[in-house]
Amino acid sequence: MGTYHSGHRRRLRSTHLAPGGRDLGIMKSPVPCRAPRQAINLASWQQSLPHLSDQPGDYKTAITALKTLIDQGFDKGCYIDDLLKDMTQGMDAILCRVWDNFGLSENNDCALIAVGGYGRAELHPGSDIDILVLLQSEPDPVLEEKISRFFTFLWDLQLDLGNSVRTVRECLDEGANDITIATTLFESRRLAGPEALYAEFEAGLAQPGFWDSKIFFEGKIEEQRKRHKRFGDSGYGVEPNLKESPGGLRDLHIIAWIIKRHFGVTRLQSLIGEGFITEQEYDTICLARNLLWRIRYALHRLTGRKEDRLLFAHQKALATEFGFQDAPGSLAVEQFMQRYFLAITDIRRVGEMLLQLFDEEILLRDQPAKIEPLNAHFHITNGYLNIRQASIFEQHPPALLELFKQLQQTPGLRGIGAVTIRAVRKSLPLINDQFRATPECRHLFMDILSSTHGVYHQLQRMNTYGVLAAYLPVFENIVGRMQFDLFHAYTVDEHTLMVLRYARRLAVPEHRDELPQCSEIFQQLRKPQLLYIAALFHDIAKGRGGDHSELGAMDAKTFCVQHGLDDNDTSLIVWLVNTHLLMSTVAQRKDISDPDVIRDFALEVKTKQRLKYLYLLTVSDIRGTNPTLW
Missing domain, CATH: 1.10.3210 (Hypothetical protein af1432)
Incomplete structure (x- = not known):
């Protein structure tokens, strides 16, 4: 019988950071939906900018008008990815206008760079505006004064500003010693200033010696592990954090950072057809991410600040805003939160597969797969339990339960292989009335429940992959x-x-x-x-x-x-x-x-x-x- 494992996917060449790839926004394509896109009229707002005076009050008014315009689009049901992009473009225009006003555009030795969430073009109403003034060398007193006045003016606008001033060399030196700084630099966008300076900066980030992709991957996985533990490993606490909880937006950022560092691409969509993610999985994760974005936007607007905690105090109001109504046995707020929890489950499941495949691609690429046969249906590949043939579940549906029994009986396994998780999800329709009535399936399920090892962990896995609810x-x-x-x-x-x-x-x-x-x-x-x-x-x-x-x-x-x-x-x-x-x-x-x-x-x-x-x-x-x- 032939073997089947993740090595059957095509290999993508590791390019690290490709200079010029500035769009760090993950999954920018439209969410699958039959409704037509509705656009807001950002052009008319932009036309007013050249007429602004040099007074902070005028800029505050313009920013308020921008946020009102975006709010109206949100209430009309405009696509959230479009709205975040429009919010970002509007803020770009404001900052570039101020940059020009202080004569900084005339200087060829400095550039204005967006970093962090602003660099990802994911601005929400309460988001920080993180910017870097990138320098060729140490500024002279005149340039230093201009930069100081530039920041002072932005603070007068009462923006939630995060700012830094560094030379290219300082960025690379500090980033080389701190993975958090390096990550911030990876998700940058040039707003103003010479392209040549920014290209030099990107070329430095792209050097293999600046956070080798293997070390970067291991660092980010460890960072995620600690964050999940800090915010509750289950992710299903009833007051979750939209950004930091397991299955939250930060888990998507991890994926974006890894593909940027290793593959040199800025869109997850680029990996479709390469064996890492399918079109359906991509659509699933887009829908989940966009729901989290819409909730986060509404939460920021509701609280009037950057707030990522879905506290009880806010959940009812959000449920009402999203149109949920009480029903017998199910409150509107409970229906709303159920949508959230189903979304983070999708993100966790697809994310688990992606990170496992990245592990094989980045850490094990140059090593032959270690395959240990178990039985006619399964083998162990690099520590993961995998099916031996892609069609095994179609040929023998009870193997969908046998999979979890094998995990109980085989200590030391890291989990289920990504290709097998994908096959399980694809095969869920096989778990029908006939399947449930099959004596073999009933015996397997009872064996899982009666085992002296791993009952909780395997039922939890079955729940995550949809097998428990199907059975x-x-x-x-x-x-x-x-x-x-x-x-x-x-x-x-x-x-x-x-x-x-x-x-x-x-x-x-x-x-x-x-x-x-x-x-x-x-x-x-x-x-x-x-x-x-x-x-x-x-x-x-x-x-x-x-x-x-x-x-x-x-x-x-x-x-x-x-x-x-x-x-x-x-x-x-x-x-x-x-x-x-x-x-x-x-x-x-x-x-x-x-x-x-x-x-x-x-x-x-x-x-x-x-x-x-x-x-x-x-x-x-x-x-x-x-x-x-x-």
Whole structure:
């Protein structure tokens, strides 16, 4: 049987930084949409600029008019990428006009450069205006005075200005020692000044010795890892950061920086057809990015400042602005946030594939692929689990579940290979009623749930790639669904998996010190997998209307019958799902010194075995609701 791995893609030549490539904006093509583009009339605004006086007040008025024009376009539904570009072009015109006013355009030894988000042409209402005055050499007193007056005038305009003055040599020296400075320099645009000076600057950045692409890639991956940890690795906290949380805009910036540094291209679209990203994946990530951009624009406008945190205080107003309305079992704000969470899931999934393929291209390009056969369906490629043939899922659909079982059984793997993730996504339609009714598939799913290793991690992967909701259609409703309160820290699907995670930790010896009594009780359970199944279904009916415990119990019963659990096991799971709130309600809302309360509780629980399961489910539920509650 032939092998199949990512080496089947075409190789792109590494060009590092190509001088002249200034557009660092990632994914600039239109979002796939049938609606025609609507344009704002920026030309009429630009025509007013030559008539401005030299007074800051006139420029403030012009900037206010520009923002009003962009706001009107936003309210009309103009494409957000067009609006950000227009905002950037307008600010470019303002700065260049001021630059001219102070006689700086007459000097051939300095240039005005946009950097950071401004360099990427992604200006939002509250964005910083980051600029660099690039010098050929140390300025004389006359030039130094002009630059000082230029900055003072911009501060008088009350812009959120980030400014620096450096020679080309200083930029290269400082950038060589600091990856953050280097990254800022990589995403620059020339606004004014001699092209030759900027070309010299870009040529210096393009030198192989200035942040070799391998070192740069490793540095950015480590930077992302630390940021994800700082902002909550799951990314599904209910007050996320649009920019910094996992799946946020910064993850897209990472991709842009890497392709700029290694491939010398400024558009992700350039990699379509090269084996890195498909047209469909590109469209998916564009839609997700544009949603985040629109939310960020609206959030800046709502708060009147640069604000990237989607706090509870702002979520309702944003939901209203985006046209969501309350529905039975689902508040408008919860629908709005679900759209956000689905978008960041798309970014994380496509981003994971891209970074893995970049890893192979940048770090492993000159090394032969290390391929270790596992069985007829899978092999290990450079530490990742991959399918052996592109058509394996079509030939044998149960392999879609076997994939995750293999991950559990093969310790030390880095994850699923990018080409296999892509194949999984493409094959999701194969997970239909016939698939779910296949005994082999049911056995595989139960094996995953019953494993002594990796239950949480594999269910989390299955959720990310869409397999879990495809196999359990009732799970789809809770994917990305939040609960608008200060009690639940995660979306319902993430909470469900966290509950299962904490239940699993009770079985792991190295976590025994966390809750010794609970770990001891766990060892007394006759079938631990019954606790995991109850955890998986305990909140599965949220958002449907009605009593989620009762509806979830019905779903759990259907699952148990379909998967061959006997009557006793089915009865226990159904009871646990239906009464999963009982113990916490009694403990927190009733007088446990009252004998009647204790008697009623005992009559409901009936047996010590049920008490043990309920106790551990309750503890796991509380721990998985909010990390500050326990």
